[in-house]
Amino acid sequence: MDSKKYRYNHIGIPTTKKLKNEKYLADFDVYTAGYQENEFNIEWMKYGPKCKIPDIVKELPHVAFEVDDVYEAIKGHEVIIEPNSPGEGAIVAFVLVNDAPVEFIQFTNKELCEKNYKKLVKKRTASSIPKSDKKRKVFN
Numbered sequence: 232m233d234s235k236k237y238r239y240n241h242i243g244i245p246t247t248k249k250l251k252n253e254k255y256l257a258d259f260d261v262y263t264a265g266y267q268e269n270e271f272n273i274e275w276m277k278y279g280p281k282c283k284i285p286d287i288v289k290e291l292p293h294v295a296f297e298v299d300d301v302y303e304a305i306k307g308h309e310v311i312i313e314p315n316s317p318g319e320g321a322i323v324a325f326v327l328v329n330d331a332p333v334e335f336i337q338f339t340n341k342e343l344c345e346k347n348y349k350k351l352v353k354k355r356t357a358s359s360i361p362k363s364d365k366k367r368k369v370f371n
Contacts, residue, residue, distance in 0.1 A: 237296040237304075240336055241272035244292045250275050259284065259317070285311045288325060288332045295334035304335040320344030 250264035253275075260279035266272060278289045288311065298304040301314050301322045308326035316322050320340035325332050338344055 237298060239272075240295040240297045240334075241266055241274050242292060242294050243274045243276050243288075243334070245289055246275050246277050248277070250277055253277070256317075285325075285332075287311060287327070291332055293325065293332040293334050295336055298335045298337055301335050301337040304337075308333075318344060 250262055252268070253262040253264045255262050260281040261284070262277040262279070264275045266274035276289075278284065282289065296304075301324050305314070305324050305326055308328065310324060310326050311332060312323070312325035314322050314324040320338060320343035322337045322339065323334060325334050327333070
C-alpha cells in the first residue's frame, strides 16, 4: 500500500448496540460514536431501519483512507457508494476490495468538515447515497 496515496483515517465497525455518546445523522438514519474521540479513530456505527446505505457496509467493518482525489482512487474498483458529499468539506466514496468495503475520503476543507461533524449539521442529503440494491459500478 502506498502510504502517501492512501492515508489512514478511521475504521468503521457496525453494531446493533446502543452507543455511548452516539450522534444521530438523521438524513442517513445512522448513529455514530467514537470518531475523532480516540487516537485510532475507531468509529462505531448503528444503522436504523430507513438507512439506504448498502447492506455490505452495514454488515462488515470498513477502513477509511484519506486521498487527494476520490475519483482517481475509485478507478478500477467496484464502487458500492458513488462519490458524494455527506457534509460540507468532504467527498466520500466506497469500493469493494477483496469483498470488503473500503472508504475513500477527499477533504476539500478538513477543518470545516471536522467542525461540522462535531456540531452534526442536520442539513445533509441522503439522496446521494444509492439504495442497497442499486447496481454496482466499476469506474475506470
